[in-house]
Amino acid sequence: MNDQILQSADDPRYRATVLIKRLLTEQGVVHWKKYTVAFLLMAISAGCTALSTHLIGEVINQTYVDKNVPGILFLSWITVGLFFVKGIATYGHTVMLSYIGNRIIANNQRAVFSKLLHEGLKFFSERHSSEFIARLSTGAAAATQVINLLVMSVGRDLLTLIGLVIVMVVKEPVMSFFAFVVAPPAFIILRKLVRRIYAIARTQFHGGTRILETLQETLTGIRIVKAFTLEETMRERFDRNVAAVEYEANKMARIGSRASPLMETLGGCAIALAVAYTGYRVIDTGADPGQFISFLAAFLLAYEPAKRLARLNIELNSALVGVRVLFEVIDSPPTEPSDLNMPPLKVEKARxxxxxxxxxxxxxxxxxxxxxxxxxxxxxxxxxxxxxxxxxxxxxxxxxxxxxxxxxxxxxxxxxxxxxxxxxxxxIAYVGQDVFLFRGTVRENIAFGKPGASEDEIVAAAKAAYAHDFIMTFPRGYDTPVGEHGLQLSGGQRQRVAIARALIKNAPxxxxxxxxxxxxxxxxxxxxxxxxxxxxxxxxxxxxxxxxxxxxxxxxxxxxxxxxxxxxxxxxxxxxxxxxxxxxxxxxxxxxxxxxxxxxxxx
Ligand SMILES: Nc1ncnc2c1ncn2[C@@H]1O[C@H](COP(=O)(O)OP(=O)(O)O)[C@@H](O)[C@H]1O
Ligand SMILES: [Mg+2]
The missing domain is CATH 3.40.50.300 (P-loop containing nucleotide triphosphate hydrolases)
Known part of the structure; x- marks a missing residue:
């Protein structure tokens, strides 16, 4: 599938905007009620933040200008109430978003798994099973990540920013203008970083898949690995994969954070300008200090959400890689589509x-x-x-x-x-040379031949398969767990459990x-x-x-x-x-x- 990914690198179906639109319409919209509540809670939380900066200014005025003690106490109470409300609202929207997110993850996992069940053998013989593990875990989580990133950015960061900007403009219109001048150059530079991030995230995903492959092969083939003393070979292989991913992850961290020094410096310049100008106004023209403090508080608080919004594109693009990996699985036509609309086979003699x-x-x-x-x-x-x-x-x-x-x-x-x-x-009842037993008990493994089989049927099948006697010698009898490959049983015992499984099916x-x-x-x-x-x-x-x-x-x-x-x-x-x-x-x-x-x- 690596080839397939490379081929579809510029597939218009998987462009970022298309992916986002599809995610929101297919997976986000159904939760619109919960999202509305979450948005409202985020708006309340944002409002509280903006109000708190206004309050700080008032406190300063009451203290230094009016010297009004009851007024200060009153404001203290209001502050307590404000932060209490903010806390509740934050709790509410965080929990709400997690609920929706977990539901989206679960749905995606189900979708990928049932997709796999509709694939033919050819499909699997061409791929390594760990690829699906990676796609399932990365993809399902990425879908939630993208939706939540968007919702949080719009809901929390954007609303907070708007609230704070209103405070800033109301308190110090001229200064606000200066503060906003620094924004455009920051955005332009950030845009350039995004493309590279996307590419690195893809490399990282493939590296991660190879780590899983080696791990899984080593585990399934552990007897061969030990018998042929392949430990060193496997370790080297694993080391190489891990080192490659580590390298990419470091690169990602460097490029992803390259924006930080720039943003911090620009932010510092803006603050310095504001402090100099407003301080001058308070000292020289006797302007109201509360106003200055409110503005400064709003400005400092606005800095974090603004930075997050500026970085949104970067975060979004690395998460979109996962989403794409998910959609690629879901979109590929099933190689063994359901044919339950075909007439059922009627067996009479079974010739x-x-x-x-x-x-x-x-x-x-x-x-x-x-x-x-x-x-x-x-x-x-x-x-x-x-x-x-x-x-x-x-x-x-x-x-x-x-x-x-x-x-x-x-x-x-x-x-x-x-x-x-x-x-x-x-x-058809099939018994092969390599017996596959599922994780579970002996009883469950026999019952796989006929879901819902009664205890009597299971025992009868085991007896006919000459398995009953050895099963009864186990301390836990039919409740004995058998591992991934039934390693606790001997070859002949496994084979007889498999025959019991075929017997109970009673196929012609x-x-x-x-x-x-x-x-x-x-x-x-x-x-x-x-x-x-x-x-x-x-x-x-x-x-x-x-x-x-x-x-x-x-x-x-x-x-x-x-x-x-x-x-x-x-x-x-x-x-x-x-x-x-x-x-x-x-x-x-x-x-x-x-x-x-x-x-x-x-x-
Ligand atoms: N999934 C597969 N993909 C490609 N070639 C296969 C596959 N399975 C079996 N073959 C090839 O088909 C031929 C017949 O295999 P098989 O039917 O297993 O033979 P037999 O059971 O008689 O030993 C072999 O040459 C084998 O390499
Ligand atoms: Mg054969």
Whole structure:
């Protein structure tokens, strides 16, 4: 997706103004009631600030000019009240904005996640999963940040500034004019910094993604990292990524703050001018000191919001990078759009056929070329052949993770491309070589096969999968948590939990992809018994690594170079003395050479 980002660098859809407009209309406007309340509270708070500067002037007059003690006390009370109101209003609008912000974050996270669920496998095989983690976290938060920046700038800073400017102009019109002269040059210089900030923020985002990538790879592959003593390699990789981001962050800080010295100096000049002129007026012409103090207070207080407003563009642009990253995900057309409007698959006998199927992952590299075979209802059909022949690809096509290039896959004569994916996948139970268990308990993992399954069903499935006994040996039984990859269970145990999950689904078609290939002979025996339960009366398609595990199949297809080159029963194929017989003899010989080990892989 990095390429995609580079390509769309000047995409008009992602220009700052467009992004802001879209954010406000799509995500901000729905909260207009809350925003109105927040604005009102901010106006109250701004009013309090302006009034307080007026009060300070009054206090000075009462003290030094009128020498009025009750008046001073009265003003003290008013001050207390004013700041109390300001405190309440500030609390109110801060909480209000946080509520809206958190809602926007949550909505965006949901949007990105459901978007991901509608992507096909191709989409994921082209990207690193940590990219989504980065997009989800950065993007969702950035949307809120931008909206709040705008609301706060307009609501808090602009209103405060207006209030204070009114005080300034009322108190010292001439001086105010001088104070405002410094503003334009400051703005012009700030504008120049913005473009660079935007570019740096993007680099920073990509650097951050690479940090996540390395972290995630190291965690998932921790066994390999340790076994191959790759710690140093990984550390170096990580160091490089971290250093790059650190460098960009420092650059960002430098450029972002480059405005500060300028702003401070200009501000200082303006204050000095004001002090000199007004001080002269008070001393020389006997003007009212309260007026001077009010003006000075308003001026000093106006400085912060003015500075924030001047920097708004900078802040906004670095946050907009995140927003763009979010919209890029949301906008890309789903690669596996919902097809629930298609008719559902109606399975009767569950006869599965592939009819002259062609398929490729990458152009001009045909993986399947004229693949045809039949899996008869209630029978065990086996696919064997050298690794890379396209067997697993056949399963992906049956589950419609991908669509065929030519030819069709049918179930009971219905072309599966004409039915909803949901109904198709509901009719299939799949057990692969790599078992994936979700974070949760053993019970939950079995129940994933049939959401809402009863306890009895779960136990029955576990028993049929020969998993019940070992589950009961755990102190916490079915409540035993299994980790991200089910690391607490042995390979055979994981596999039997997966079979229980497939059993409880009770689907008419079963796909087994080398489900016993990773197991030792002992657990293989138990898993095979579990699988016999699973397959009873079902249309079963099994990819086998070791030929002896499927020698009893009703029909065996030898898959080579993307098509079925031979088929028949085990003994028929041996009589034929073709490819199958050759494989068989090879495996037998290897087995004899190393008798205690289970039959080695075919390829
Ligand atoms: N997601 C993928 N993207 C690109 N090529 C793939 C993908 N999956 C498998 N292949 C390629 O397709 C060929 C067949 O793979 P596969 O169906 O897994 O074979 P088998 O299961 O028979 O070992 C292999 O050459 C493999 O490199
Ligand atoms: Mg395979």
């Amino acid at each position: 599965l056929t592939l009819d002259d199927v062609y398929f490729h992952y990458r152009a001009d590299e045909n993986i399947l070329r004229g693949m045809s075979f039949v899996a008869e209802p209630g029978q065990l059909t086996a696919l064997v052949g050298p690794s890379g022949g396209g067997k697993s690809t056949v399963f992906s096509l049956i589950m419609r993770f991908y669509d065929t290039e030519r030819g069709k896959v049918t179930i009971d004569g219905h072309d599966i491309s004409g039915v909803s994916r949901h109904s198709l996948r509901q009719s 078609i079963i796909l087994l992809d080398e489900a016993t290939a990773a197991l030792d002979s002992e657990s293989e025996l138990q898993v095979r018994e579990a699988m016999e339960h699973l397959c009873q009366g079902k249309t079963t398609l099994a990819i086998a690594h070791r030929l002896h595990t499927i020698s009893h199949a009703d029909r065996i297809y030898v898959i080579e170079d993307g098509r079925a080159v031979e088929s028949g029963r085990h003994d028929e194929l041996l009589d034929k003395d073709g490819r199958y017989a050759a494989f068989y003899r090879l495996q037998l010989k290897q087995q004899e050479a190393r008798p205690p080990v289970a039959a080695p892989a075919l390829s």
